[in-house]
Each structure stands twice: as C-alpha cells, then as structure tokens.
Amino acid sequence: MPTLIGSIPTVQADDLELAKRILKGQENISNSTATLQKSLEGIFKSKEVYLFNRGREALYFALKTLGINSNDEVIVQAMTCVAVVTPILWLDAKPVYVDINQNDFNIDIVDLEKKITPKTKAIVVQHTFGNIADMKRISEMAMKHNIYVIEDCAHLFYTDYSKTEINRYSDVSFFSFAQDKGISAVQGGLVVINNPQFEKTVMDLYLNIETQSKKQALYNAKYIQLWSLIKKYYFTPILPFQSRVTLGKILVMIFRWLRLIKQQATSSVDTILNMNRISEVQSALLLNQLEKCDAINKRREEITNIYDDKLNLELRNKTASKYLLRYPVLLSNPGVLMQQLKVHKYICGRWYNSVVFPIHGNLDKVGYVSGSCPKAEALVKSILNLPTNIDLEDEEAVEIVRIVNENGKPFKLSN
Numbered sequence: 491m492p493t494l495i496g497s498i499p500t501v502q503a504d505d506l507e508l509a510k511r512i513l514k515g516q517e518n519i520s521n522s523t524a525t526l527q528k529s530l531e532g533i534f535k536s537k538e539v540y541l542f543n544r545g546r547e548a549l550y551f552a553l554k555t556l557g558i559n560s561n562d563e564v565i566v567q568a569m570t571c572v573a574v575v576t577p578i579l580w581l582d583a584k585p586v587y588v589d590i591n592q593n594d595f596n597i598d599i600v601d602l603e604k605k606i607t608p609k610t611k612a613i614v615v616q617h618t619f620g621n622i623a624d625m626k627r628i629s630e631m632a633m634k635h636n637i638y639v640i641e642d643c644a645h646l647f648y649t650d651y652s653k654t655e656i657n658r659y660s661d662v663s664f665f666s667f668a669q670d671k672g673i674s675a676v677q678g679g680l681v682v683i684n685n686p687q688f689e690k691t692v693m694d695l696y697l698n699i700e701t702q703s704k705k706q707a708l709y710n711a712k713y714i715q716l717w718s719l720i721k722k723y724y725f726t727p728i729l730p731f732q733s734r735v736t737l738g739k740i741l742v743m744i745f746r747w748l749r750l751i752k753q754q755a756t757s758s759v760d761t762i763l764n765m766n767r768i769s770e771v772q773s774a775l776l777l778n779q780l781e782k783c784d785a786i787n788k789r790r791e792e793i794t795n796i797y798d799d800k801l802n803l804e805l806r807n808k809t810a811s812k813y814l815l816r817y818p819v820l821l822s823n824p825g826v827l828m829q830q831l832k833v834h835k836y837i838c839g840r841w842y843n844s845v846v847f848p849i850h851g852n853l854d855k856v857g858y859v860s861g862s863c864p865k866a867e868a869l870v871k872s873i874l875n876l877p878t879n880i881d882l883e884d885e886e887a888v889e890i891v892r893i894v895n896e897n898g899k900p901f902k903l904s905n
C-alpha cells in the first residue's frame with residue numbers, strides 16, 4: 491500500500507468497515523453527537539464545547555463569539571491555510587499577516603508586536619504541524635494590547651492536555667477533524683471556550699445553526715470508502731510499460747468530476763458563509779477515531795523519533811514536540827525530493843508551499859501584502875512534509891530518512 495500523507499492518513503480497516511455499515515444503514519448512529527459531546531467535555535474538563543461541520547466554521551463561530559465585526563483586524567500568521575483566512579473574510583474583517591519563526595513555523599512574536607494596531611481585535615495562533623506555539627508569551631502580549639487570543643489547534647488533537655500549555659492561555663480554541671488531520675471524520679470542527687466570560691453569548695449563537703441533512707452528511711462515509719479504493723489502486727498502471735497513468739489517479743479524476751470527493755482547500759476563496767453543526771454520521775466516525783487517538787499519537791511520536799534520530803542534523807525538526815501531524819524538513823530542492831519519494835510510493839506533502847496555501851501568485855484576494863512576511867516567503871519555497879501516518883512501518887520511515895539524507899540539500903535562511 492502506498493503512504494498518502496493527506497486524504498485518509500488515519501483511516502484503518504475498522505474505520506472503513508464502520509463507514510460501510512453507516513452507508514448501508516446498518517449502524518445505529520442516532521446518539522453519536524451526544525456521546526461525542528460527553529467524551530469531549532471529559533477531555534476538556536467540562537469546558538463548553540461546540541461541534542461543527544468543518545474547522546473553518548468553528549473558527550467563524552469563535553470570531554463571532556468574540557464579537558469580531560467588519561473592518562476589525564484579525565492577526566494570522568503567514569504560511570497558513572486559506573481555510574483560516576476565509577472565516578475572517580466572511581465577517582468582512584481584515585486579515586493581517588505576521589511573519590514566522592524558522593525553527594517551529596509558528597508566529598514570530600517580534601513581528602507580531604509590530605503588526606498590532608488600534609484596530610486589532612484578535613490573534614489566531616496556529617500550532618503548525620503540531621509544533622506548540624509559545625502561548626504564554628503571546629497571551630501576555632495580547633493582554634498588554636487588550637486583544638483576544640484564538641488558538642488554532644487544527645494540527646493536533648490529544649486526549650489529555652493537562653501537561654501542556656494548549657487551551658490554557660487563549661480565550662477560545664478550535665480544532666479540525668478534516669480528512670488530513672490528527673483524528674478525522676473527513677470533515678469536522680470543534681470550538682472549546684476557555685474564557686468563561688463568553689459562555690453566555692455562545693449558546694444563543696449555536697442555537698441558530700442547523701445540522702446538515704443526513705444525505706449530505708453521508709458524503710463523509712462515502713469519502714472513506716472511495717479513498718480506500720483509490721489508495722489500493724493508486725500505483726496500479728492501466729497500460730503496459732508505463733507507470734504514470736494509474737487506475738488510482740483515474741479514479742481520483744472521475745470521483746472529483748462526479749463531485750463525490752472534493753479537495754479540502756482550493757485556491758478559490760469561498761465567499762459564501764456555509765455553516766452547519768456536526769452530523770451524526772461525522773460524530774460516529776469521529777468517536778471511532780477518538781478511541782484510537784492515543785495509539786495514533788503514540789505512533790506519530792515513534793515515527794517522529796526515528797526522523798529526529800536519523801535525519802542529518804541540519805534537516806531535523808527544531809522543537810521538542812513529538813506528536814507531529816507532518817514532519818517538516820527545509821530543503822533547497824523540496825520538489826525533487828517529493829518526486830523521489832513518490833517513486834518509492836511515499837506521497838509526501840508541501841504544507842504550506844505558499845503564504846496562504848494553496849493560493850499561488852497574486853494574494854490580494856486574501857489581503858496579503860507582498861514582502862510583508864519575508865521569512866515566511868522564503869520558507870514556503872523550501873518546505874517538505876514527511877509522513878507520520880499510523881500505518882507507516884519503522885523500516886519505511888528509515889527508508890524515507892535514507893532518501894532524504896542522500897538527496898536532500900539543506901536550506902537555511904540567510905539573515
């Protein structure tokens with residue numbers, strides 16, 4: 491089987507079986523959301539939790555909860571996903587981009603202070619790849635300027651946060667359960683209210699949001715079934731003596747054309763607010779993943795340790811974070827390496843090879859001013875992500891290391 495860093499990196503045989511039973515109507519899912527909610531309240535120590543169809547909808551809800559209005563400025567880091575910027579644009583507010591650190595790909599606190607203006611109302615702090623941002627220092631600065639902090643936890647999910655700084659220094663945290671995230675319901679989002687000041691307003695807001703129809707929600711189970719099929723045949727050639735045209739790739743094209751599967755982020759900016767609560771289908775899928783969350787994180791840690799131990803020193807991730815969703819490597823030839831790894835059936839990724847991924851070229855439509863985040867602009871050209879998928883074997887991780895060590899040209903920012 492190939493390793494696909496995106497699409498369905500956490501889906502295993504039991505998830506596929508569950509998806510099939512849901513599609514056939516053989517699974518009783520009627521209480522899934524209530525059960526999921528209870529489990530999450532346990533994990534987040536009785537803080538209020540709200541579940542959504544997608545992470546970007548959760549962020550929109552978080553911004554609404556904090557009272558962000560049109561013309562307010564909301565700070566985000568450069569080297570992010572368009573899904574982070576879209577909810578700000580839905581509110582007609584202005585995204586302001588801050589540069590990043592080379593060591594963890596998170597917001598640069600020095601540039602952050604420079605970008606704060608009297609119009610700044612909130613900062614979205616991203617834990618990129620699962621590298622934990624310095625929440626304490628960021629929140630101290632936010633407090634000094636009277637700004638709210640939203641924590642973007644899309645790249646991590648744990649069942650125990652007690653030994654971390656996550657959810658401790660922000661007003662609101664949000665999570666994503668999209669197809670390529672830590673645990674996944676194909677689509678899904680969560681808001682956790684950390685600041686009790688907002689507990690009252692938030693309930694009314696949530697009451698007005700509808701759950702999507704069961705028919706629409708079944709998309710999530712169907713996606714698992716279709717991608718499991720694609721994965722199986724991803725490298726099966728359909729013509730003799732060539733390897734480029736494969737059954738899996740043709741299936742991707744057909745399923746996308748039929749709109750049976752969609753890309754999670756596209757370069758077009760979604761201008762129409764589309765917001766739903768999570769469905770019972772998604773909750774059922776997520777409950778199954780939640781049970782395996784510790785095992786998935788443990789495996790990520792083991793693979794991260796292999797990369798941390800065996801990659802050439804200058805290529806290693808520079809933080810102590812171990813539950814990495816993707817393992818970042820900076821190279822001056824990332825595209826070449828990606829192709830070489832693909833030949834060995836490892837489909838790696840390039841989050842984020844643009845300042846607002848996956849938009850390339852003119853970033854006016856997302857309010858990015860060219861040259862305003864020079865470090866991020868350089869780093870996005872050099873980034874490659876290695877997989878930390880649950881089904882990656884130790885020997886495969888070691889093979890990936892060998893290929894990267896032998897062929898990768900380390901990249902360093904010139905100061």
Ligand SMILES: Cc1ncc(COP(=O)(O)O)c(C=O)c1O
Nearest residue numbers: 544545546571573574644666668
């Ligand atoms: C850092 C980050 N935040 C938020 C999101 C939004 O998640 P979703 O796709 O569930 O809307 C993404 C999506 O990839 C992301 O990468």
